[in-house]
Each structure stands twice: as C-alpha cells, then as structure tokens.
Amino acid sequence: MNPTTLVDEFEQYSAWRDAVFVRVEALRDWLSLQGISDAESEMRLNQVLGRLQGDTLNVAFVAEFSRGKSELINAIFFSDYRQRVLPSSAGRTTMCPTELYFEPIRRPSLRLLPIDTKIRPGSIADFKRDADAWTEFPLNLESADEMSTTLLRLADTMQVDAATAESYGLINPDDEETARSLARDGCIAIPRWRHALINFPHPLLKQGLVILDTPGLNAIGTEPELTLSMLPSAHAVLFLLAADTGVTKSDIEIWRHHIAPVQGASRARLVVLNKIDGLWDELKTPAEIEAEIVKQTASCADLLDLPASQVYPVSAQKALVAKVRNNADLLVKSRLPDLEAALSQELIPCKQALVSDSTQAEVEDVVIRATELLETRLSNTQDQVDELHGLRGKNRDVIQHMMVKANEDKQQFERGLQQFNALRNVFASHVELLRQRLGMEVLRELVGSTRQAMEKSYFSSGLREAMGRFFRQVDGNLATSDENIQEIRAMMTAMYQKFSDEHGLGAVNPPEHSLHKYQKEMARLERIFEERFNTFFKMLTQGQHQLTARFFETLASKVVQVFEYANSETESWLKAMISPMETQVREHKIQLKRRLESVSRIHAATETLDERIAEIEVSIGTVRDQLDQLARINARITEALADDLSRTRLARRA
Ligand SMILES: Nc1nc2c(ncn2[C@@H]2O[C@H](COP(=O)(O)OP(=O)(O)OP(=O)(O)O)[C@@H](O)[C@H]2O)c(=O)[nH]1
Numbered sequence: 001m002n003p004t005t006l007v008d009e010f011e012q013y014s015a016w017r018d019a020v021f022v023r024v025e026a027l028r029d030w031l032s033l034q035g036i037s038d039a040e041s042e043m044r045l046n047q048v049l050g051r052l053q054g055d056t057l058n059v060a061f062v063a064e065f066s067r068g069k070s071e072l073i074n075a076i077f078f079s080d081y082r083q084r085v086l087p088s089s090a091g092r093t094t095m096c097p098t099e100l101y102f103e104p105i106r107r108p109s110l111r112l113l114p115i116d117t118k119i120r121p122g123s124i125a126d127f128k129r130d131a132d133a134w135t136e137f138p139l140n141l142e143s144a145d146e147m148s149t150t151l152l153r154l155a156d157t158m159q160v161d162a163a164t165a166e167s168y169g170l171i172n173p174d175d176e177e178t179a180r181s182l183a184r185d186g187c188i189a190i191p192r193w194r195h196a197l198i199n200f201p202h203p204l205l206k207q208g209l210v211i212l213d214t215p216g217l218n219a220i221g222t223e224p225e226l227t228l229s230m231l232p233s234a235h236a237v238l239f240l241l242a243a244d245t246g247v248t249k250s251d252i253e254i255w256r257h258h259i260a261p262v263q264g265a266s267r268a269r270l271v272v273l274n275k276i277d278g279l280w281d282e283l284k285t286p287a288e289i290e291a292e293i294v295k296q297t298a299s300c301a302d303l304l305d306l307p308a309s310q311v312y313p314v315s316a317q318k319a320l321v322a323k324v325r326n327n328a329d330l331l332v333k334s335r336l337p338d339l340e341a342a343l344s345q346e347l348i349p350c351k352q353a354l355v356s357d358s359t360q361a362e363v364e365d366v367v368i369r370a371t372e373l374l375e376t377r378l379s380n381t382q383d384q385v386d387e388l389h390g391l392r393g394k395n396r397d398v399i400q401h402m403m404v405k406a407n408e409d410k411q412q413f414e415r416g417l418q419q420f421n422a423l424r425n426v427f428a429s430h431v432e433l434l435r436q437r438l439g440m441e442v443l444r445e446l447v448g449s450t451r452q453a454m455e456k457s458y459f460s461s462g463l464r465e466a467m468g469r470f471f472r473q474v475d476g477n478l479a480t481s482d483e484n485i486q487e488i489r490a491m492m493t494a495m496y497q498k499f500s501d502e503h504g505l506g507a508v509n510p511p512e513h514s515l516h517k518y519q520k521e522m523a524r525l526e527r528i529f530e531e532r533f534n535t536f537f538k539m540l541t542q543g544q545h546q547l548t549a550r551f552f553e554t555l556a557s558k559v560v561q562v563f564e565y566a567n568s569e570t571e572s573w574l575k576a577m578i579s580p581m582e583t584q585v586r587e588h589k590i591q592l593k594r595r596l597e598s599v600s601r602i603h604a605a606t607e608t609l610d611e612r613i614a615e616i617e618v619s620i621g622t623v624r625d626q627l628d629q630l631a632r633i634n635a636r637i638t639e640a641l642a643d644d645l646s647r648t649r650l651a652r653r654a
C-alpha cells in the first residue's frame with residue numbers, strides 16, 4: 001500500500017531534522033577542535049542538538065464522545081496493523097486522555113494512572129515523574145489481538161457512590177444519566193483511570209509524533225491540565241463532529257471553551273465532519289449525496305463560525321476498512337486522503353518553521369561570536385606584523401623603546417581590567433536582585449499563601465479573590481523583573497563600550513532579552529481562569545471546592561513551569577551577555593602579552609625579525625582559513641535549514 005501523505009510528509013520532516021542535526025553537530029565539533037569554543041557556545045549548541053533530538057510533533061483529537069476520534073486515529077496511523085488498535089465502539093469508549101508516543105528506553109506498554117490520584121496532590125505532569133503511581137501492562141507486538149485486548153482497558157469504568165465521585169470532582173449535576181443512575185442504586189460509573197500512556201514503536205511515533213486522544217466534554221471539564229497545557233501545547237488540534245448527530249450543544253461548548261481560544265500562528269486547527277458514510281444513501285444519486293455532504297459541511301462551518309473550506313467531511317470507519325482491504329475506491333470515497341493532505345500541509349510547514357527559526361537564531365549567535373573572536377585575532381596579529389615591519393633597520397634603542405611601550409600598554413590594560421572587574425561586582429548585585437524577584441522561592445511562597453487563603457474561604461467570591469491576588473502578584477514580579485533586565489543590559493553595554501574604547505577591544509553586541517512572552521502566557525492562564533470561574537464554579541458544592549483546589553494546583557504548577565522557563569532563559573541570557581565580553585577581554589590580554597614577547601625576543605636577539613614575522617604570518621594564514629571554514633560550515637547549516645520540504649517533494653515526484 002502507498003504510504004499516506006501525512007506519513008510521507010512526516011518522514012521527510014524527520015529526515016530534514018536529522019540533516020540539520022548533523023550539520024549543527026559538525027559546527028560544535030569543529031569549534032571545539034579549533035579551540036574557539038567557549039563553555040557558553042558549547043552549551044547552547046548542545047541545547048539545540050538536544051532539542052532537535054527530543055523534538056516532538058503533538059497532534060490532539062478532541063470531540064464529544066462517540067464522534068469517532070479513536071477510529072480516526074486508527075485509520076490515519078494504525079491501518080498497517082490491519083485491525084483496530086485503539087478501542088472504538090458505540091457509546092463512551094475512551095474513558096481517559098490517552099497519549100501515544102514512543103520512548104525507546106521503555107518496553108512497549110500501556111501505563112494507566114488510577115483515578116484516585118485525583119484526590120492526591122500533584123498534576124499529571126508530576127505523576128509522570130513518579131513511575132510507581134502507574135499500573136503497567138506490557139504490549140505484545142507479536143499479537144494484534146492481544147494488543148487490542150490490553151488496550152480495551154482504556155474503556156475501564158468502576159461503580160462508586162456519589163460521595164466518592166464527588167470527591168474526584170466527577171459528578172455533573174446537569175447530566176440526566178448520572179441523576180438516573182444515582183436514583184436507581186446510589187452508584188455511578190466513573191472512569192477507572194485518570195490518564196493513559198501508550199508506549200508504542202510505530203515508525204511515526206519513533207520519529208517524535210505524539211498523539212493525544214481525549215474522551216468527551218466530561219473529561220475535558222474535569223481535567224484542568226488538558227485545557228491548561230496539553231491542548232495549548234499541541235501543534236495541531238483536530239476537532240470532530242459527526243454527521244449522524246449534527247452539531248449539538250455540547251459540541252459547541254467544547255469548541256468554544258477548549259478549542260477556539262487556543263490560537264496562534266504556529267498551530268493548525270482542523271474541523272472534521274465524520275461518519276459521512278451515513279449519508280451514502282443507495283437510493284440517491286452521487287450528485288444528491290454530494291449535495292447533502294456540502295450542505296452539512298456548510299451548516300457545521302456556519303455554527304462554528306468558520307469558512308466551509310476548513311471543515312473536512314470524512315468517514316473514518318470506511319477509510320480504515322479501505323486501508324485494511326486495500327480498496328482504493330473506497331479510500332477516495334472516505335475522503336480521508338483530503339484530510340491527511342490538509343493536516344500535513346498545515347502541520348508540517350508550521351512545525352518546520354518553528355524548529356528552523358529557533359535553531360537558526362542560536363546557531364547565528366554562536367557563529368557571530370566565533371567570527372568576531374577570529375576577526376579580532378586577525379586584526380591584532382596583523383597589527384603585530386605591521387609593527388615588526390616597522391622595526392626593520394631600526395637600532396636597538398628604538399626597539400628598546402618599543403618594548404617599554406608594549407609593557408606600558410599591557411600594564412595600563414591590567415589596571416583598566418581591575419576597574420572593569422569592580423564594575424562587574426555592581427552588575428552581580430543587580431543580577432542577584434533579579435534572581436530573587438524572579439526566583440522560584442518567592443513564587444513557591446506565593447503559591448503556599450494562596451493555597452491557605454483558598455482553604456479558608458467557603459464562598460466562590462473568596463476563592464476567586466485569592467486566585468486573583470495570586471495573578472496580580474505574579475504579574476507584578478514579572479513586570480519588575482523585565483525592567484531589571486533592561487537596566488542590566490543597558491548598564492553592561494555602556495560599561496563594556498567604555499572599556500573597549502579605551503583599550504581598543506573588539507565590539508560586542510549584547511543580545512536582547514525580555515520576559516514579554518511569559519507575561520503573555522500568564523495573561524492566557526488568567527483568561528482560562530476567568531472563563532473557568534464563570535462557567536464551572538458559580539455554584540460551590542463540596543465537590544466543586546475540591547475541583548477548584550485541584551484547578552488551582554494545576555494552574556500553580558503551570559505558573560511554576562512558566563517561571564522555570566523564564567529563569568532558565570534569563571540565566572542563559574546573562575551568560576550570553578557576559579561571556580563574549582570576557583572572551584574579548586581574554587583575547588586582548590593574550591595579544592598584548594604576545595606583542596611584548598615578540599619585541600622582547602628581538603631585543604634580546606634570540607630571534608631575527610624576519611623569522612618572527614614569518615612565524616606570525618603563518619598564524620595569520622591559519623586564522624584566515626578558520627574564518628573561511630566557519631563561513632562554509634555556517635552556510636551548510638543555513639542551506640539545510642532553508643530546505644523547503646514541499647519543493648523537495650515536488651522535485652522527487654517530477
Ligand atoms: N458509520 C460510521 N461510524 C463510525 C465512523 N467513525 C466511527 N464510527 C463509530 O462510532 C462509534 C464511536 O467511535 P469511537 O472511535 O469510539 O469514538 P470516540 O470519539 O473515540 O468516542 P469516545 O472514545 O467515547 O470519546 C463507534 O461505534 C465507531 O465504529 C464513521 O466514519 N462512520
């Protein structure tokens with residue numbers, strides 16, 4: 001069978017990423033071999049390489065229950081297994097959010113997080129770090145039947161009393177079925193598991209694809225992490241509707257609350273109208289059926305306030321059958337290839353641009369620094385040669401005088417250096433202040449005091465106020481830290497500029513840095529918080545108090561994460577600012593020492609002038625070669641980054 005477009009496209013993307021990896025690695029190794037690298041550059045290139053290696057592409061499937069998410073995942077990704085890999089059946093099937101990915105260090109397995117972890121502190125991200133919290137079932141890749149049986153556990157439920165369900169925040173008083181079940185026997189069926197991780201060596205998952213399958217609205221509403229981090233971090237979200245149910249109230253609710261707000265240029269969002277095979281009425285002509293599909297598509301688009309071109313009608317079930325049975329006509333009729341093409345067109349170029357830009361930015365910084373260093377070295381050595389040429393035919397007195405001069409320059413520089421270092425202490429104290437304000441300790445205290453304030457308040461107004469205060473303080477800390485950052489940059493730039501003017505050092509352009517994107521991320525979390533309060537927490541029952549508390553914990557862990565990123569980025573920036581200055585200072589010091597050495601040796605007649613000039617000219621040649629090589633290595637990286645996948649594909653097909 002031909003590979004699907006998406007599979008094909010994704011493989012090309014992976015190959016592109018591997019090619020970029022090899023070329024960045026070549027840069028790192030070359031710099032270190034030539035002794036031009038410094039700890040900072042090496043760290044940055046290693047980070048780039050780590051990111052390229054651990055790069056994932058996250059695709060989330062979201063919809064009300066039974067719209068065919070699991071079936072669509074089976075059809076797009078798992079048809080090679082010739083049967084349903086993920087369980088898909090009428091009614092609620094997938095009971096918990098399910099991530100599919102591949103981690104080579106772990107055996108193929110299904111890992112499940114028990115539902116009672118809902119009353120334990122910690123978010124799903126925290127539990128992922130605690131291997132013991134999960135129940136693990138190995139997956140037998142040799143037997144598709146066994147595998148399907150194991151995966152049926154994704155649909156596990158259990159009967160609990162109302163109080164237990166409430167303590168997990170799983171009671172929905174508006175749900176008629178719940179009310180009926182409780183009235184009948186006082187029990188209610190809830191999911192047995194809270195989250196599932198499937199480690200599966202599928203070729204695409206091996207290359208970094210991560211698929212997120214979700215259950216319907218009930219689960220999305222009760223698992224804050226889905227809304228706060230899993231959906232926003234997905235590179236593509238597929239939202240499913242079904243032709244047999246039409247667009248229902250809860251479909252619209254999911255769309256409005258969980259998908260429409262998640263925006264961003266780097267994110268693909270596709271609406272799928274599934275189950276169109278229900279419209280394949282044998283008594284109708286193909287034209288009539290087509291007209292019906294067009295009509296339904298238009299009405300879905302209308303209800304979601306989207307252009308009709310963004311809604312893709314498909315039949316996931318028929319597509320799966322078609323792929324399993326190699327039925328090309330049925331596959332075309334299922335229209336899955338159109339959806340796959342759209343998905344790859346939206347997904348892969350966005351993702352490629354994202355990875356390309358971030359890699360390019362880092363590499364450029366490192367290359368500029370290395371180039372600056374080599375150029376400084378070149379011009380210094382050139383000066384030395386000129387100076388030595390000037391000594392031709394001069395008597396010993398003149399040489400003696402030059403030696404005194406070189407020595408004086410060196411000493412003057414060393415005095416300047418002391419001043420420079422004294423000013424650096426001022427810089428260090430500013431940095432210390434910044435670290436405190438932005439630091440994790442302050443944030444943890446703030447989380448602690450908010451938690452206490454929330455425990456004490458019994459009304460939703462109190463909870464809201466406590467969380468509102470939390471946001472204001474966090475925002476305030478970020479804003480002040482950002483001001484500090486700008487001050488520090490201005491101060492260091494001025495300081496270095498003055499020093500380099502006085503002593504003729506190479507120019508350094510300290511990188512910009514701002515906390516703006518973290519402030520934006522906080523604003524996004526705040527919007528979700530507002531939204532949540534307005535929809536879910538208006539009435540405060542016991543269970544909802546729990547739910548609010550858990551919502552806050554997830555929110556807090558997200559804020560902690562934002563701060564961790566902000567801190568680590570700020571630390572890297574501090575290093576990136578200081579380290580080129582240090583390199584230039586060090587280089588200048590070495591050159592001054594060499595110059596003094598040259599003149600001294602000639603003065604002491606241990607070397608002739610010509611020998612010395614020849615020696616230095618050799619090193620000028622070396623530096624020139626290094627500059628050439630660096631430019632070539634950099635050009636190769638730029639070329640790899642700019643490789644347009646669609647162009648490559650077209651070329652290959654032609
Ligand atoms: N006729 C038809 N039925 C489909 C199609 N896709 C899925 N179904 C059926 O719809 C039912 C629900 O499909 P699932 O894949 O379990 O749906 P889901 O969205 O994953 O549902 P939950 O896991 O409960 O959230 C199953 O019985 C599928 O066989 C389709 O394209 N056509």
Ligand SMILES: [Mg+2]
Pocket residue numbers: 069070071087088093094213214
């Ligand atoms: Mg499902």
